[in-house]
Amino acid sequence: MKYKPYHYQAYATQWIIDKKKSALFLEMGMGKSIATLTAILELMYDYFDVAKVLVIAPLRVASTTWEEEVEKWDHLKGLRISKVLGNEKQRVAALYRKADIYIINRENVTWLVERFDSDWPFDMVVIDELSSFKSSKAQRFKALKKVRPFIKRMVGLTGTPAPNSLIDLWPQIYLLDGGERLGKTVTGYREKYFLPDKRNQMIVYTWKLKEGAEDAIHERLSDICVSMKAKDYLELPDRINNVISVELPMKAKEQYDRLEKELILSIEEADVLAGSAAVLANKLLQMANGAVYDEDGEVKPIHDEKLKALDELIETANGNPVLVFYGYQHDKDRILKHLKKLKPRILQTDQDIKDWNQGKVQVLLAHPASAGHGLNLQTGGNIIIWFGLTWSLELYQQANARLWRQGQKQSVVIHHIIAKDTIDERVMKALEDKDVSQAALMEAVKARMNQYKEGLPHG
Template identity: 55%
Template sequence: MRRCLVVAPKKVAEATWTNEAAKWQHLKHLRIIPVLGAQQKRIRALNTPGDIWVISRDNLAWLVEHYRNAWPFDMVVLDELSSFKNHQAKRFKVLTWVRPHIKRIVGLTGTPAPNGLLDLWAQVNLLDQGKRLEKLITHYRTKYFEKNYNGYGYTAKPGADDAIQRKIADICISMKAEDYLELPDAITNIIPVVLEDKALKQYKQMEKELLLEIDDDTEITATSAAVLTGKLLQLCNGALYDGERNVHEIHNCKIEAFMELIEQLNGKPALVFYSYQHDRDRILKALEKSGLRIRELKTPQDQLDWNTGKIDILLAHPASAAYGLNLQDGGNHVVWFSLPWSLELYEQANKRLHRQGQKQKVILHHLVVQDGADEDVMAALEAKATTQEKLLNALKVRAEQIRKGA
């Protein structure tokens, strides 16, 4: 191989590949060129002599259009292959256009099938151009899946899991960290948050109104489930957006529990994950007079400062810190202020601290509102099942209970 392209999440492309290569003596001769920034800057980077060029996946379509039939990279590494699992996404489609020009392609991921076996088709298709799991997604679904009785989604046929694994075994290797690396344990800590009477009454009233918007003749779909769950999780956190994106504060119960946890950590650094901007704003306001060094994870410098002990509380959204970032040197406490719907985001975000190089037991703290949507999401995450399916069922059960009690 003469020219290698790495396609990675933006924050990984910014720093991780160059930083990690610099740590290893046998890699120091490699010239790694980040292809980032404005268009002219990216073009200059592409014309800079090197061995490995690293680009964010958001600029992949631009790169394909830039080179067209003169594609110069004989090797491509897809850092976080599961981000190409959607066969309808533009990033998947544009890569298939230049795939015949790529001699060697490697995909890296810790979550190859976060929502089930259907996620594998697009990823494997990029690796082998359809040789193992059918040329078309429709043929793959027909061969290995059955449509659910309600018309929504697919269920794998008996034995499909083993059959698919046998098909791709020659080009895929699955390595569990615990089998190859000496990692400390990751400990789950559930912190129950009990809503005070007034807040509980407000939550139950809003939950009832939201769920009763789905009448007896309307099926709760994935889209409506996402909207409903999003609103209920916001309520658990203590604030809610209205239709004009105005924030209405409902209660401070979870903020208070969060502040108590931070106090109990006695100054130990914590990586705090939030879901909504109003979560972040309210956390920052609560921490204003704490005397702690607080930062939002935005730049490679934030990552460096965290790892060198210059940050006490690092705030991050799981979608912006899910892949590739190495934060294990800065602490061993993760705090989930708000729980994500996505099992993939949840597992990947936890791996920012629980990874090779971590010298302490990682503690995963979860602030979970009792008898609220938090419990449904937590149960689904702990079961490591298809989160979407779990939440659909949970919402249907809650809606039915409310209808009977109304």
């Protein structure tokens, strides 16, 4: 297929070519991969600036997306791909295969660094989903930090640079510039731009921005980070967000309140324990959904209100396919049992994706963590139901983008089943609040490209 880039894609390609370190904050469906591959092609064969490129990506994306892009576009046909995946023997064989681009999943980054150490062979590294390097304590970050001095060009790609807060930015930007913009240490970054927020004696759980810090951070990043929102450049379908409130039965609400207050709940001679704030939040989310694991890992049913709401939403869909996101294993099991007459499918294989896109699946169940990067499901349906919510803005946005993306022919309806007066309401608010923070970042480093907006191709 002949590549006719959108103007914003040509801009993104040139951004990578012009800068030794760069980040593209492009929302889902905007073609980050093709823009980056075109830049790699030019840097390799027109500028002779790089010889060996490493792409680090989520496993499913590493397995399929990048290779499919190379095979799809005529101008990329000459690029040789080697996928460093599978068992160690397969990975080693892939490393010694002659290629231009080597693709590895992020879980094997530490292995790769340990194998090469100071003999690091890749002069350009692309991190697909840069936000997966948002923890400075993670082994993958520490490993890549070690070989950063040997890398001539770094590119970070993500649609969600600050999924939780601007604290998340430091490790990502450090991998790009070695600490030039946000400082050499995460401690220094925190001290310069943040104040302690929620804490327990000496332990700080959350941080809040100092006055003026947000603008200062954005300014520091503006020369290497470019941001583009899909709605500004693509013809996205309409999106309708809908909240379906359900009320817990009296007994279930009493059990919920007791656990929240006393951190322990006895059900059928078994105990549900919540020994910390994080565990409590997790247990309360489970109870809001309708069941909870006790201390032995057994499932204790609490109520069926969300299942009833799910029935109504599926009935209202009039036979149209629905994509249902669940939070816990017991959610999935209860939904499968409850809807068995409809023969619901779980999103697991490429065949599931194919059948969904061909309209052969009425109800497709997916966990947001398994339905994220690189999955195109928009031709199979336009209705999403959140049976159980996630705290992660990144997972939430990525999951919704499976249907709400370019190529979708209908308005996308996103239903959220929310248990009234429970933690569900707080999660919805947290997702909204995080989005405000991230939206501010995206806006601040947004490409000022009004001159490119006119005459954008359609389709």
